Amino acid sequence: MNKQPEKYQVFEKENEILRHSKDVLASPELLSAQAWQQEYERLAQSYAQLLGEVKLLTSVSDRLQNKLNKANENIARKNEELTQTLEMLTRERIGKRATTIVLILAAFFFIVSELVIDPQLQQSAKIFGASGLIVLKVTVAIALKPIEMILENLLLKTAVRKKMS
Amino acid sequence: MENFFLEETSKTPKLSFDVSTGKFLMSGRSIPENSIEFYKPLFEWLDEYVKKPCPKTTFDIKLEYFNTSSSKCLVEIFRRLEKIKDAEIVINWFYEEDDEDMQESGEDFRELIDIPIVMHMIAN
Numbered sequence: 001m002n003k004q005p006e007k008y009q010v011f012e013k014e015n016e017i018l019r020h021s022k023d024v025l026a027s028p029e030l031l032s033a034q035a036w037q038q039e040y041e042r043l044a045q046s047y048a049q050l051l052g053e054v055k056l057l058t059s060v061s062d063r064l065q066n067k068l069n070k071a072n073e074n075i076a077r078k079n080e081e082l083t084q085t086l087e088m089l090t091r092e093r094i095g096k097r098a099t100t101i102v103l104i105l106a107a108f109f110f111i112v113s114e115l116v117i118d119p120q121l122q123q124s125a126k127i128f129g130a131s132g133l134i135v136l137k138v139t140v141a142i143a144l145k146p147i148e149m150i151l152e153n154l155l156l157k158t159a160v161r162k163k164m165s
Numbered sequence: 166m167e168n169f170f171l172e173e174t175s176k177t178p179k180l181s182f183d184v185s186t187g188k189f190l191m192s193g194r195s196i197p198e199n200s201i202e203f204y205k206p207l208f209e210w211l212d213e214y215v216k217k218p219c220p221k222t223t224f225d226i227k228l229e230y231f232n233t234s235s236s237k238c239l240v241e242i243f244r245r246l247e248k249i250k251d252a253e254i255v256i257n258w259f260y261e262e263d264d265e266d267m268q269e270s271g272e273d274f275r276e277l278i279d280i281p282i283v284m285h286m287i288a289n
Contacts, residue, residue, distance in 0.1 A: 009201045010200060010234055010241070011237075052276075052277045053237070055277075056273045056274065056276075056277050057237060059269075059273050061233045063266045063269060064230075064231075067230070067266050
């Protein structure tokens with residue numbers, strides 16, 4: 001009989017029983033009727049034991065498979081939660097960065113407007129009136145929010161693109 | 166005859182078989198790459214032990230997880246212990262409160278093996 005691969009050596013005893021049975025069958029004339037009966041009884045006993053073990057192994061194996069499936073499902077769920085948390089964190093970080101950039105821009109525009117544009121607007125105010133000047137400044141202030149949103153989206157897309165590459 | 170002892174690893178269980186007291190322990194995980202290679206020295210040790218066993222042998226099994234080939238090796242261990250005559254032998258099968266799988270596996274072994282297997286629940 002061929003040498004069994006190592007992982008099947010666990011069935012050494014069963015292989016031995018099979019080998020013995022084949023040997024007995026190969027020379028039937030060597031055994032008496034009583035010896036045949038004894039051989040048959042031994043084989044039936046071994047078969048019953050083997051059947052019991054097969055039932056146990058199948059049952060244990062199925063249970064282990066279920067355990068692995070549950071563990072896999074759990075890992076997939078945790079992975080999904082982790083991905084979502086990471087996305088939220090990225091969005092949060094990018095939002096903060098966009099706000100900082102917009103604040104810096106606002107401060108820059110404020111300084112520029114106070115030093116350069118404002119004196120000229122004072123001249124225009126003589127034409128459009130003081131309320132015209134206020135409306136203009138409020139419009140610039142309101143425009144900061146959409147700028148922040150556009151900037152946030154832009155940074156988010158860049159982050160996603162970086163992540164994909 | 167010397168005691169049989171193997172330290173636990175991430176894939177193999179702790180094996181502590183004390184020949185002087187008859188106290189045996191198997192704990193941890195049993196998922197070796199090659200189960201028969203891992204358990205063969207224990208089989209050989211048990212073959213010697215059953216020839217002259219302690220008056221009382223207590224085998225504690227505290228496994229978290231074992232693969233299919235390890236369960237076959239467990240059967241082989243129990244079959245060897247079944248050979249002990251004229252001496253008391255008991256197997257204690259421990260399982261975590263929420264581990265139904267390990268409990269049911271113990272019950273499956275109890276049906277198959279001709280040695281008393283006592284089930285013990287470990288409360289979380």
